[in-house]
Amino acid sequence: MMQNNLDPIDLEILRLLQKDATLNNKELSFKLNKSIATVHDRVRKLKEQGYIKRVVAILDRKKIDRNLLAFSHVFLKAHTAETLVEFETEVAKFSEVMECFQMTGAYDFILRIATSDMDAYHLFLRNKLATLPNVSTVQSFFVLSETKSDTAYPL
């Protein structure tokens, strides 16, 4: 596997592990009709080569008191490299911020914010996000329902 291409076996392994990374080599080998050692080797290489970045446990957000999910659109006052980097650095430190993307178009950043409730969001907005230098405007949108939520890319 010198070249960077994934064969059908690799793709199937990635497909399966994206859905359920608790599958062990024996189970994978059964599903793939390959030997355990082969599967073991393939998985090791997929990790080594960085196709699999990490394996994580996904928690039930509502069970750990993160009932409110919001998207915050952030506009900055200035757009120098420095301003952007500073905002990115500071916003990443807030525990409520799950994701931060710099965007094209109408606003500068989209944040995905997880808090326990609206009060907590309000406090986050007032005491954390709005206090960052160069933040001009924040538009907040709240999730009514999660219709689809997938970490697995189709392969």
Added chain:
Amino acid sequence: MMQNNLDPIDLEILRLLQKDATLNNKELSFKLNKSIATVHDRVRKLKEQGYIKRVVAILDRKKIDRNLLAFSHVFLKAHTAETLVEFETEVAKFSEVMECFQMTGAYDFILRIATSDMDAYHLFLRNKLATLPNVSTVQSFFVLSETKSDTAYPL
């Protein structure tokens, strides 16, 4: 553990497994200063009780040719229960749609779309999303850079 509260040991286990679910019981037991059997028991219960919904492999999106990430804001023409459910059902079938949220406020849904490039997004928009009944307007925003991307909630 009859009541639904997590003690500091459970919280620490969840913290660790959210970051790296490849940690085995021996490693966890070392970090927690507990026996392997105790850790094993705790993790089993956390899964049983649904705190850990699933364990997944996170892939490097760019290595599997999903270079473009977009957020699409969707406005519907009508808002009957039927219309909403139909949209949710149909949009979830598209492989480009990683997430779909129904939202409060200015637009009805936010979609997170992963495609290989702008051409693929264009095709998705024209041939899939825009063809759904009752879709009024779609605003597309593209990710310039991922500043923070976390699946782990702070505990």
Added chain:
DNA sequence: TTTATTTCCGGAAATTTTTCAGAAAAACAA
């Protein structure tokens, strides 16, 4: 304090991961 309940632990058995040498398959050159 005594009793009941829960949590925790060490050790053993069962299972899985990891390693390895050789076989099979594929790629390549003559």
Added chain:
DNA sequence: TTGTTTTTCTGAAAAATTTCCGGAAATAAA
């Protein structure tokens, strides 16, 4: 085609881990 090299695959053995269990320790209740 044939022989050579390289890669991939396999089964088996060794190493490591998970899983189970009885009883000890800690905690809560009587």
